[in-house]
Amino acid sequence: MKLLYFAWLRARIGCAEEEVDLPPQIRDVAGLLTWLQSRGGRYAEALQDLSVVRVAVNQDYVGGEHPLQGGDEVAIFPPVTGG
Amino acid sequence: MIRVQREDFDLGAELERLTAGDHRIGGVASFIGLVRDMGGADQVSALTLEHYPGMTERKLAEIETEAHRRWPLDAVLIVHRYGRLEPGDRIVLVATASPHREAALAACHFLIDWLKTDAPFWKSEETPSGKRWVETRAEDEAARERWSD
Numbered sequence: 001m002k003l004l005y006f007a008w009l010r011a012r013i014g015c016a017e018e019e020v021d022l023p024p025q026i027r028d029v030a031g032l033l034t035w036l037q038s039r040g041g042r043y044a045e046a047l048q049d050l051s052v053v054r055v056a057v058n059q060d061y062v063g064g065e066h067p068l069q070g071g072d073e074v075a076i077f078p079p080v081t082g083g
Numbered sequence: 084m085i086r087v088q089r090e091d092f093d094l095g096a097e098l099e100r101l102t103a104g105d106h107r108i109g110g111v112a113s114f115i116g117l118v119r120d121m122g123g124a125d126q127v128s129a130l131t132l133e134h135y136p137g138m139t140e141r142k143l144a145e146i147e148t149e150a151h152r153r154w155p156l157d158a159v160l161i162v163h164r165y166g167r168l169e170p171g172d173r174i175v176l177v178a179t180a181s182p183h184r185e186a187a188l189a190a191c192h193f194l195i196d197w198l199k200t201d202a203p204f205w206k207s208e209e210t211p212s213g214k215r216w217v218e219t220r221a222e223d224e225a226a227r228e229r230w231s232d
Contacts (some may be wrong), residue, residue, distance in 0.1 A: 056135070082163065
């Protein structure tokens, strides 16, 4: 699965993009975020407050219950500040 | 029409192009967002806008479609810049054209409110004390809510 990070989440995690092999028991967005936190270090620090973390799957905003599939593009970022 | 670009835009030329040849248009409304420096101790010398290529265009196209669904519009233009910009620089242009002013003005207001909360852009500011990420304002969420069905 392809993960993308933007804005301060990219800066804190230290990469813009990575490929991950998810454990089979991770089936939705909430599970993915918990799994990323469990990697510790920069991930745990960047994702400690999920109230300021937004997720898009295949370029659509989704909630924690959204199911994940192997070929998904998952983007993780803070609330947007354009305009 | 949607454009996401690094370059500046020329308002006159954009509006000329938007309305050219369409004589049903009776009014054009436009909004331009500029980089501002709020003053105070932490002066903003520049800001950098990053975005999510692909999703940005997709969300802007959805917002445009929604505006057409709500109002009788002849033309819509959204131009949003990214990259490093300085105070006074133009960031975003929204323009709407309609037979009547009410639709053009309302749709323009709707589009800028929606794109602030839905288009995946992020701003970081350069200040004397370093670089900082701009945080979402509750007012922006409230402004978008105004247009909920």
